[in-house]
Amino acid sequence: MNYTGGDIRRLGEKIVINKGSINNEDLELLQEYRKSFTEPLSETFNELTQIKNRIDRQGIIAFRLKRIKTIINKVLRKPDMHLNRMGDIAGIRIIVGNEIQLYKLLDAITTNFEVSGKIRDYQKKSKPIGYKGIHIYVKDTRCNKRIEIQLRTIESHNWATLVEITDLLYNTRLKELGYENNIELGKFHALISRNINLTREQAEHIYEVLAKYNYITKLSKVFRNNNNEVKKQWIKVKPRSRYYLIESSSDSVPKLEGFSDYAKAEEEYFNRYKKDQEALIVLTAIHKPSFDQISIAYANYILSYHKFMDDIEAILKELALEALENKNRSRFRKIFKTYEELQANAIFQIFTSAEEIFVNKSNEGKLVLSSNKRISTRKQKELRKQIENKIDQKSSSHMIFMKEIHNLEIKKSIWNLVNRKFLKKHSKRVKKRLEALSVEFITSK
CATH class of the missing domain: 3.30.460.10 (Beta Polymerase, domain 2)
Known part of the structure; x- marks a missing residue:
């Protein structure tokens, strides 16, 4: 033409x-x-x-x-x-x-x-x-x-x-x-682009957008x-x-x-x-x-991964602790639920980080790693070790966060039955995910 x-x-x-x-x-x-x-x-x-x-x-x-x-x-x-x-x-x-x-x-x-x-x-x-x-x-x-x-x-x-x-x-x-x-959403993205410590108002806007738009979920x-x-x-x-x-x-x-x-x-x-x-x-x-x-x-x-899901964790933790500091239990619980969703996604990403690996669930609820090709015993050990190391890091970070929560509750005298039941329930779910290391390797047909 x-x-x-x-x-x-x-x-x-x-x-x-x-x-x-x-x-x-x-x-x-x-x-x-x-x-x-x-x-x-x-x-x-x-x-x-x-x-x-x-x-x-x-x-x-x-x-x-x-x-x-x-x-x-x-x-x-x-x-x-x-x-x-x-x-x-x-x-x-x-x-x-x-x-x-x-x-x-x-x-x-x-x-x-x-x-x-x-x-x-x-x-x-x-x-x-x-x-x-x-x-x-x-x-x-x-x-x-x-x-x-x-x-x-x-x-x-x-x-x-x-x-x-x-x-x-x-x-x-x-x-x-x-x-x-x-x-x-424009202000939300403008704020997360900055390499500076956020003010309370700025961090608050980020969380409000996360909550309003159900962004993490x-x-x-x-x-x-x-x-x-x-x-x-x-x-x-x-x-x-x-x-x-x-x-x-x-x-x-x-x-x-x-x-x-x-x-x-x-x-x-x-x-x-x-x-x-x-x-x-x-x-x-x-x-x-x-x-x-x-x-x-x-x-x-x-649309299978984005680093934002790792970066936002620190902001959520800070906001959760601040809510406890202000004795705002309902707000704390909302933020913690968002944090829990973030952990679920992070753990999934750990198991799928290898290019040749797919994740499935068995009837017993175990995570099954499959591949389009046979994985040697040596390779299985390497992959398992990589997964275990990353899970250990994630688990350690979670336990430090939980310790900060408990210390703050004691310091502020806000430890009560409602909060105790909430934390026990949701932290148990996070811990269960972190311990989901019953991994099997199969070759996809």
Whole structure:
């Protein structure tokens, strides 16, 4: 299909006039325009991979073409921007361990590529909602295409994917619209992005959002439902795949499909989009991917784990102790129940941390670890030891927390029968989970 820059500009104008509605002919034109970025994107990705490896070999690098629905939404959101000048249709994201590596990458990119436009440094000054990272546009001199490169630390990336998970589960648009889309959730994400001690009021807002939106329980349920099934899909596609099509949903298990040929992968993406223009689908490539890498890079699509579930524990403990300090027993009990749900999720994650392992329950209630391949006796011992060490750490942390609770109750003279029964009941459940080490290994058929 032959087209000019003017054709693409006019296509964008039609999308605005028609309020996002697009006929089949125009959709085909938009898809051809997207695909025209494939070759320069792939070549830039290969060059950046070499640069990334020199700075952080463990870092994650992935590329994607902007989803059709996201392109349309951006055109509608910014009607004065010409579609043929949209700079982030082709995008590469690099996730590194720390800020020092982040700026080394930036220096290397500005040295080795032709920079196009202004470098947006949100790492030094984050967006109001809390987003951090560096956005830089480079130009492929052979075809004059612009490619956006996003640089993030693992910490800022984890935060950004949590925002997108919130958007998916609660039907918000915080990523696109920021604070204004939902003030409560916007402030919540802004607060958890900060590397500072929270004030009482700030910690209170975080808990109020957790409670109001049933946040921990909802995330835990989604993660536990998805983990085994997505991992099984990953093991099937991994050996032959270079490109990954991920389709996510708030009410069903994500679909993960691998392709060795990019053109076929892109064709499948386009066919799925035409069937359901609201579907959340991304086509990506990751250099030397593992299940851990794809789960981190696309946590908002895989929906099987997020580090937030580990990080929020300290805040919940502090709020629970504060409630006791103020002799607010009902509030303490609510917070402790949330803490208990968090522990259940953490324990599940410990058992599923190995890429080749799935978790099931036997008729006796034991946890059964299964694999798609036979696990040697030596490997079983290694896995069991890893699980036991992590459970011991979690158990030790829980017992310290319980000791702090009991000491505070004695100090404040608030130890009573109601509290004693509550703590005995809920702490017993946590302890039971922590002691669930009757693990069997089986080979899946």
